[in-house]
Amino acid sequence: MSDGxxxxxxxxxxxxxxxxxxxxxxxxxxxxxxxxxGRALTAVIAILTFLAALCAGGAEIVASSAAQWQxxxxxxxxxxxxxxxxxxxEADVAKAAALAAATPGxxxxxxxxxxxxxxxxxxxLGSGLDLxxxxxxxxxTVRLAGTPDLGxxxxxxxxxxxxxxxxxxxxxxxxxxxxxxxxxxxxxxxVVGLVLLATGLAVTFATRGxxxxxxxxxxxxxxxxxxxDFIAREFQRRFFRLGLRGGxxxxxxxxxxxxxxxxxxxxxxxxxxxxxxxxxxxxxAIGWRGYASVVLIGVIASVVxxxxxxxxxxxxxx
Numbered sequence: 001m002s003d004g005x006x007x008x009x010x011x012x013x014x015x016x017x018x019x020x021x022x023x024x025x026x027x028x029x030x031x032x033x034x035x036x037x038g039r040a041l042t043a044v045i046a047i048l049t050f051l052a053a054l055c056a057g058g059a060e061i062v063a064s065s066a067a068q069w070q071x072x073x074x075x076x077x078x079x080x081x082x083x084x085x086x087x088x089x090e091a092d093v094a095k096a097a098a099l100a101a102a103t104p105g106x107x108x109x110x111x112x113x114x115x116x117x118x119x120x121x122x123x124x125l126g127s128g129l130d131l132x133x134x135x136x137x138x139x140x141t142v143r144l145a146g147t148p149d150l151g152x153x154x155x156x157x158x159x160x161x162x163x164x165x166x167x168x169x170x171x172x173x174x175x176x177x178x179x180x181x182x183x184x185x186x187x188x189x190x191v192v193g194l195v196l197l198a199t200g201l202a203v204t205f206a207t208r209g210x211x212x213x214x215x216x217x218x219x220x221x222x223x224x225x226x227x228x229d230f231i232a233r234e235f236q237r238r239f240f241r242l243g244l245r246g247g248x249x250x251x252x253x254x255x256x257x258x259x260x261x262x263x264x265x266x267x268x269x270x271x272x273x274x275x276x277x278x279x280x281x282x283x284x285a286i287g288w289r290g291y292a293s294v295v296l297i298g299v300i301a302s303v304v305x306x307x308x309x310x311x312x313x314x315x316x317x318x
Contacts, residue, residue: 041206042246045199049250049301052195053294057258059188060290066181070174077150078168079140079157087164089114093138096165099156100140105148112139192297199301200308203239207312210235218317228317236310243305251298258286258294 079096083089097109112120117136150169157165211218221231286294 037206037209038242041202042242042249044202045243045246045301045305046249046253048195048199048202049247049298050253051250052192052301053251053254053297054257055188055191055195056293056297057254057286057290059185060286060293062181062184062188064287064290066177070177073170073174073177075144077142077144077170079142080166080168081138081140081161082164082166083135083137084164089138092161092164093140096157096161097140099160100142100153103148103153103156105144105146107143107145109143110141112141114138196297196300196304199243200304203243203305203308204312207235207239207309208316211313211316228314231317232310232313235313236306239309240302240306243302246305247298247301250301251294254294255291258290 079100081089081092081096093111097111100106100109114136117138120139121136150167154167157167218231
């Protein structure tokens with residue numbers, strides 16, 4: 001063989017990929033993301049992230065509102081005065097209020113008038129009823145300034161007004177409120193976990209579909225010496241971008257919805273029913289922890305996408 005033929009064959013061997021025919025070139029990445037399947041997976045991840053972020057934000061709202069309620073209720077106790085035959089209810093109310101005011105750690109006492117006590121029954125009995133002949137109990141709200149000895153106050157009330165006065169520290173109500181808030185938060189966390197699990201399953205099926213669609217490319221990579229780690233990294237990189245895009249869209253949508261809800265709550269608060277709405281639902285503010293949890297869920301969704309895709313590729317190749 002002549003030296004000229006050998007040199008010509010060496011030049012062909014060293015020819016760059018750009019000189020290859022168009023039919024032999026591969027300009028697309030190993031795992032293309034700008035496809036209908038990739039856009040569908042991004043939409044699924046965005047929707048699931050949106051739902052998970054809303055659950056996390058709702059749980060944070062419930063937790064913060066419950067903490068506000070517990071703090072407000074824990075600062076007050078109630079003394080109930082039951083009217084009895086032959087007793088001067090007004091004198092009993094004044095005596096109980098004086099005993100409470102004399103107790104260290106009590107900031108203020110406020111006895112309810114008979115009309116105010118009857119008005120408290122309107123949500124259950126309706127308005128327009130004449131309750132003058134009924135023995136409606138009288139209430140005294142006691143605002144705490146520290147940690148008074150409520151047991152001693154309860155004992156003094158029982159001695160001074162036996163069978164008439166009783167002290168309610170709202171411990172049972174606070175316990176039920178705490179249980180309710182913890183249950184709602186637990187359900188929210190469970191829903192977030194289920195949504196992330198659904199995200200992992202969707203990514204698993206999408207990765208298997210991508211592997212099946214790129215089987216020839218994977219075989220060529222194996223033939224030229226690429227190991228499973230290299231192929232898994234390529235799929236992980238592409239799916240991480242899909243997950244990051246979907247997570248960012250879902251988290252941004254959730255933040256927009258929560259922000260709109262807060263703006264509507266502020267508008268309602270300016271109306272005549274604002275106090276009742278705020279007392280029932282709280283301030284509809286999630287705080288920095290809520291916003292951080294929403295952003296964190298978007299990041300977790302992308303990390304789950306990358307991890308599940310890598311794991312699926314390794315199992316597929318093995």
